[in-house]
Amino acid sequence: xxxxxxxxxxxxxxxxxxxxxxxxxxxxxxxxxxxxxxxxxxxxxxxxxxxxxxxxxxxxxxxxxxxxxxxxxxxxxxxxxxxxxxxxxxxxxxxxxxxxxxxxxxxxxxxxxxxxxxxxxxxxxxxxxxxxxxxxxxxxxxxxxxxxxxxxxxxxxxxxxxxxxxxxxxxxxxxxxxxxxxxxxxxxxxxxxxxxxxxxxxxxxxxxxxxxxxxxxxxxxxxxxxxxxxxxxxxxxxxxxxxxxxxxxxxxxxxxxxxxxxxxxxxxxxxxxxxxxxxxxxxxxxxxxxxxxxxxxxxxxxxxxxxxxxxxxxxxxxxxxxxxxxxxxxxxxxxxxxxxxxxxxxxxxxxxxxxxxxxxxxxxxxxxxxxxxxxxxxxxxxxxxxxxxxxxxxxxxxxxxxxxxxxxxxxxxxxxxxxxxxxxxxxxxxxxxxxxxxxxxxxxxxxxx
Numbered sequence: 001x002x003x004x005x006x007x008x009x010x011x012x013x014x015x016x017x018x019x020x021x022x023x024x025x026x027x028x029x030x031x032x033x034x035x036x037x038x039x040x041x042x043x044x045x046x047x048x049x050x051x052x053x054x055x056x057x058x059x060x061x062x063x064x065x066x067x068x069x070x071x072x073x074x075x076x077x078x079x080x081x082x083x084x085x086x087x088x089x090x091x092x093x094x095x096x097x098x099x100x101x102x103x104x105x106x107x108x109x110x111x112x113x114x115x116x117x118x119x120x121x122x123x124x125x126x127x128x129x130x131x132x133x134x135x136x137x138x139x140x141x142x143x144x145x146x147x148x149x150x151x152x153x154x155x156x157x158x159x160x161x162x163x164x165x166x167x168x169x170x171x172x173x174x175x176x177x178x179x180x181x182x183x184x185x186x187x188x189x190x191x192x193x194x195x196x197x198x199x200x201x202x203x204x205x206x207x208x209x210x211x212x213x214x215x216x217x218x219x220x221x222x223x224x225x226x227x228x229x230x231x232x233x234x235x236x237x238x239x240x241x242x243x244x245x246x247x248x249x250x251x252x253x254x255x256x257x258x259x260x261x262x263x264x265x266x267x268x269x270x271x272x273x274x275x276x277x278x279x280x281x282x283x284x285x286x287x288x289x290x291x292x293x294x295x296x297x298x299x300x301x302x303x304x305x306x307x308x309x310x311x312x313x314x315x316x317x318x319x320x321x322x323x324x325x326x327x328x329x330x331x332x333x334x335x336x337x338x339x340x341x342x343x344x345x346x347x348x349x350x351x352x353x354x355x356x357x358x359x360x361x362x363x364x365x366x367x368x369x370x371x372x373x374x375x376x377x378x379x380x381x382x383x384x385x386x387x388x389x390x391x392x393x394x395x396x397x398x399x400x401x402x403x404x405x406x407x408x409x410x411x412x413x414x415x416x417x418x419x420x421x422x423x424x425x426x427x428x429x430x431x432x433x434x435x436x437x438x439x440x441x442x443x444x445x446x447x448x449x
Contacts, residue, residue: 099158103118105117109223110223110414111413112413113223117220120215123212124216128161134161134164134203134205134209135203135204136202161205164190164194164205168187168216171183171186171187172216175221184214184221187214230413234364237314237364238339238340241314316363317363317368317375318336318341318344319331319333319401320345320348320357320358320359321398321418322355323358324354325354325355326393329397331393331396331398332393333379333394334372335369337368341362342359345357358415358418360415361402361414363410363412365410371408371410375401375404376392379400379401382395398416
């Protein structure tokens with residue numbers, strides 16, 4: 001027994017020694033491989049350092065870091081633009097998903113109308129989100145399944161809402177002064193018809209949503225009534241202007257032209273008087289006498305023209321802009337006694353400027369020359385041309401002019417959305433030509449960051 005145990009111990013020792021030798025061999029082999037690998041890496045690094053010194057490597061890494069930082073900064077700017085666009089489009093998207101499409105406005109729709117309609121639509125959207133625009137007043141089952149019945153009712157409510165909104169849009173687009181009463185009646189008939197159709201599934205347009213839609217229709221009706229009232233007021237204004245024209249033959253544009261010509265001649269005469277050199281005393285005296293007489297005549301003409309202009313007081317104050325010609329934030333504040341003030345605006349946008357003017361307001365006032373002069377004095381520091389006061393362009397905001405006119409109790413409609421039709425169409429045409437030539441056109445967002 002002891003011999004077997006001794007034999008076994010010897011065998012175990014031999015095995016252990018063999019394993020130890022194997023481990024030593026493996027360790028030596030691995031180390032040799034690692035040393036060879038590190039030697040290769042060292043050789044490559046040494047070769048690289050010979051062709052590219054450490055300073056160049058550091059500069060290259062710093063440049064790569066700077067490029068990545070620039071990309072990150074550019075990406076953040078694009079992200080800001082995306083977030084702004086998403087924020088601006090979110091209400092419209094929410095409306096569209098809810099079956100309530102964003103309102104569309106015409107160029108002549110007033111700012112107050114736009115704000116009122118948008119506020120009303122926001123209330124409608126809030127009601128839709130609360131699932132209170134179309135209500136159900138019972139339980140509907142489909143082939144004995146309550147769950148399937150509720151799913152069908154939910155889909156039917158969406159169709160119900162879209163149908164009601166579509167009918168409303170059709171009524172609104174056909175709205176005229178002659179059919180306001182019938183349009184309101186038609187809206188209630190549509191509600192009744194949908195209510196009859198919804199009896200099977202026990203759904204109906206809620207009274208609160210109907211009330212908001214009727215309120216929106218009233219807003220559009222009020223706008224039409226206001227426009228009709230403005231037309232009647234315009235007739236009265238034109239009557240007053242005609243009476244003025246009977247007494248004073250020249251209109252304000254003719255008088256302005258006379259004043260401008262006389263002023264130019266006056267300045268020319270004064271300039272000639274200052275340039276009298278190289279002449280005899282007698283010649284200078286004769287020339288000065290002639291120039292003084294000429295200057296006096298021009299001054300008299302200017303005073304007469306201005307006096308004539310002041311006699312006809314009633315007229316229109318207009319505030320217009322021309323983004324394509326003068327850029328953003330530049331307004332022309334002027335006056336006209338034309339029977340149709342838009343004729344003057346169209347005239348100003350003739351061949352002397354590349355694009356037509358856009359109107360922010362045209363207000364009829366009883367003393368147009370005085371108000372025009374007051375406004376020009378108020379915004380004198382913001383004149384674009386400070387040398388020639390006949391140039392009525394000011395770098396000032398529409399809100400500032402509106403506040404100033406309201407402080408003088410001038411009530412008129414204001415328009416903030418600038419159409420700049422000719423200017424924008426020209427931009428589109430240029431972009432189209434560039435695209436046709438396969439030249440890059442500037443985009444809001446990059447193709448990649």
